[in-house]
Amino acid sequence: MSEKGLLIVLSGPSGVGKGTVRKAIFKNGVDFEYSISMTSRNKRSGEIEGVDYFFKTREEFEELIEQGELLEYAKYVDNYYGTPVRHVRDTMDRGKDIFLEIEVQGAEQVKNKIPEALFIFLAPPSILDLECRLKGRGTESDEVIKERIAKARKEIQMMYLYDYVVENNEVDLAVERIKAIIQSEHLKRERVEMKYRRALLELEEEEI
Incomplete structure (x- = not known):
């Protein structure tokens, strides 16, 4: 029996560079x-x-929500987006x-369903840096940026939900740290011990 895979959850405030780091x-x-x-x-x-994507009708999506078949979901511009729990568990x-890049609120939903997942918070070097990044996009008004900064402050206070925090002051360095975290997670005593316990059990069954 192979070792069960990890669910890796990367999230952080808007503008911190989650998509860039994931790519x-x-x-x-x-x-x-x-x-x-x-x-x-x-x-x-x-x-x-x-x-x-996995494409569903609105009715199918809402039925899956009622059945608890989504790890997390949200509604944007009158359309639903979410993570199917069956696909994640099967993987x-x-x-x-399996690697999941989502918003902080989505990560909280995931933690309630799969608490053993690996949660990594991608943090900005500072609030000022985050504000500069958002302004640098040039796609949002000052009012929207203020709202995002206010939201980011609340999300940073939710850091306690995570196992690790990686500061994204340099993309390549953040990537190295995240990969190292994933590797070290596979070497945790609990996971390695379970692997050998199963091997010993198989040997005992063969000897009977």
Whole structure:
């Protein structure tokens, strides 16, 4: 029996660079999979079912919510987006790690369902740095940026929900730290001990 895979959850405040770090992690190939989200929006040209998203109708999505089949979900521009729990658990049961990049509120939902997951908080070097990053986008008004900063302060206070905190002052360095955390998690005594306990049990069964 193979070792059960890890659910790796990366989250942090808006503007901290979660997407950039996640893309850098997967750039050169990794031993884990990226979690595919589910959405109720229409499929766009070139998108593939089970590759870009799992596409559902609004009714199907809402039924899955009622059945508790989503690890986390949110509604944006009248469409649902979320993470299907079955896909995540099936991947873990195959002994494969699965990587999930989500917002802080989504991570809190995941922790309630799979508390044994590995939670990594991506933090800005400072609130001022985060504000500069948001302004640097040039896509949002000052009022929206103020709202995002206020929200980010609340999210940073939720850091206690996480196992590790990685400061994103340099993307390549943040990537190295995250990969090191994942590697060290696989070497935890609890996981390694369970592997050998199963091996010993199999030997005992063969000897009977």
